[in-house]
Amino acid sequence: MTTQADLGIDVDVRDAAAVAERRDDLVAAVRDHAGRIAYQLALLQGGDYGRETLSTPGGEWTVKHEAGELEFLLFSPKSGSDTYVVSTKQPPEPAALATALDDYAAFVAAWNDYVASLSGVLDDVSAEFPEPTTTDGVVAERDRVLDAIRDTCAIIAGEVHRYESDDYGTFTARVDGDRWELKYDEGTVSYLRIGGSSGLYLLSQYGAPSAADVRAHAEGFRGFVGAYNEFVDELEADLRNVSL
Structure with missing residues (x-):
């Protein structure tokens, strides 16, 4: 029976399970948190499908919902490749996730600023309209x-x-x-x-x-x-x- 020693290999293989588990825990936490933003976005836009892109110092974040449920959360850094922090496909690479999460708080702040910018936008809009003429x-x-x-x-x-x-x-x-x-x-x-x-x-x-x-x-x-x-x-x- 051939062993590692026979092949001249004497290097331990690191177990990636702990890294993957931590990655999955972080993605699940972001999914829950960003899901609240997706739900609020659906209420704001009033449609079954929608998306919004917000800018941060680190890049751009795009949140997309379907019927109020988070479909994906995409981080597009100012330099480097896009990262789907949350998606219906494979989870992100740990290093890319770490980079994105460094900017996640800025994304949430940008969302809060966006909602605040809309506060009171309809206050001066009258709900009294001319009576429509009938076609009788x-x-x-x-x-x-x-x-x-x-x-x-x-x-x-x-x-x-x-x-x-x-x-x-x-x-x-x-x-x-x-x-x-x-x-x-x-x-x-x-x-x-x-x-x-x-x-x-x-x-x-x-x-x-x-x-x-x-x-x-x-x-x-x-x-x-x-x-x-x-x-x-x-x-x-x-x-x-x-x-x-």
């Missing part, structure tokens, strides 16, 4: 126009349904370059759409269009009704030429 009148006018459009479309749907003798169908017309489509279901209006499958629904089973859209297309609807009337007139003229 606009909505009522929009609905008045839509009701008239719906009533007219119901007549057209009923007439086309009677003429075509189909339970389901459409009547389409092109008005000023726009394609208008009225779809009926057993004689009742299913929708009135302008501009193809990705266009605007002036009438549908969903919500009403905006008042601006109704205004923009009200005149076009007149043209749509006119196109329907012309369609019926042409049918009548064609049938009058049929002799038996």
